[in-house]
Amino acid sequence: MPLMPMRVKHRKQQRGNRAGTAWRGASVSFGDYGLQALERDWITATQIEACRVTLSRHMKRRGKLWIRIFPDKPISGRPPETRMGKGKGNVEFWAAVVRPGNVMFEMGGVTEQLARESFRLAAAKLPIKTRFVKRK
Amino acid sequence: MAKQVQLKAKTRTETGRGPVKRLRSTGVVPGVVYGRNTKPLSVTVDIEELGDVLAHAIGGNVLVDLKVETDGKTVERLALIQEVQHHPVRDEVLHVDFREVSATEKMRTTVAVRPVGEPAGVKTGGGTLEFVVRELNVECLPKDLPDVIEINVEQLEIGQSVNVGSLTPPAGVTLLDPKERAVFTVAAPMAEEVEATAEAGPGEPEVIGEKKEEGEEGEAAADGKPAAPGKPEAGKAEAKPAAGAAPAKGAAAAAPAKGAAPAAGAKPAAAAKPEAKKK
Structure with a gap:
């Protein structure tokens, strides 16, 4: 089951604003290393799950992993070959709004080399440019 | 023990977003000096000097002998670097807080x-x-x-x-x-990785404050009967059985063919807008 909220106030949302830079959640807070977004996008629950699987496989039960983004935004879509109108489409997937600066994943209790390689593999599953960051 | 380093600072009168932005472009970092017995003082420090101090700091604590220059006079203040603000993406230092401490008082x-x-x-x-x-x-x-x-x-x-x-x-x-x-x-080591179960489509979270009309709406959708006009969309509870159920006779008739003009039978379906909505 992909990540999604258990309860929501409204079933569907408007697109919202994703402008600006992430001023919150922009530093490594839990682990020692992190994967920071350098672009803005909606990161879907599937992409987050793909990253999680990649990271935890590469860590081989060592260390600890933190996922700092959560897909709480329902994204609706229109089925193919449907005419305009007839109301808002159905919820197709859930996404997290990621802005430049957001630290999306964190890792602790592993060597820097392992963290770098794990995040390199995970970054390939994401639609945005990322960089490896260390705790300051 | 925390290293004590020297740092030059100048008082500044420019405050606010724009003036401070202009200051940063000249190679200085805005900062503030505050303490228990002194009034807060806005200062600037050289970005390279500050970078050097921060790069050589081992822990988070750096004691500085701050030489604050005000109108040609220099006053020495012992301060602790309390906080350094960085830009989240460019990583440059945006602002620095100096907390003045007394050499003879415990802090x-x-x-x-x-x-x-x-x-x-x-x-x-x-x-x-x-x-x-x-x-x-x-x-x-x-x-x-x-x-x-x-x-x-x-x-x-x-x-x-x-x-x-x-x-x-x-x-x-x-x-x-x-x-x-x-x-x-x-x-203890992490538990064995539990592989994600079969990629199901997006499930439905519970909507806070929504009345459950599952039974009634579900039956209506399954029968293909148009719902009463003006009835609010049942939403999740209703959409689920409608989506999962095989298209009922009535529903198939109500759905307009691609490119075809709406059939006469489509009219009642239009009245039953929420029900006739194509998935």
């Missing part, structure tokens, strides 16, 4: 902790050393302020932890945290 601050050695639980049991806290609250004179507090964790087995009470603080330093507070713990 309270936080000091980072650093584990020494590899815990037995990590070496043999495959566990993970976890930081419960990264900093400890301390009280000391500025001259006694340690860079970091080093804690030996070599004896820790899986499930064991080091508490504040078992630590021996450096000379002149008092730990302020409760004695029972854990600092490091060795956790």
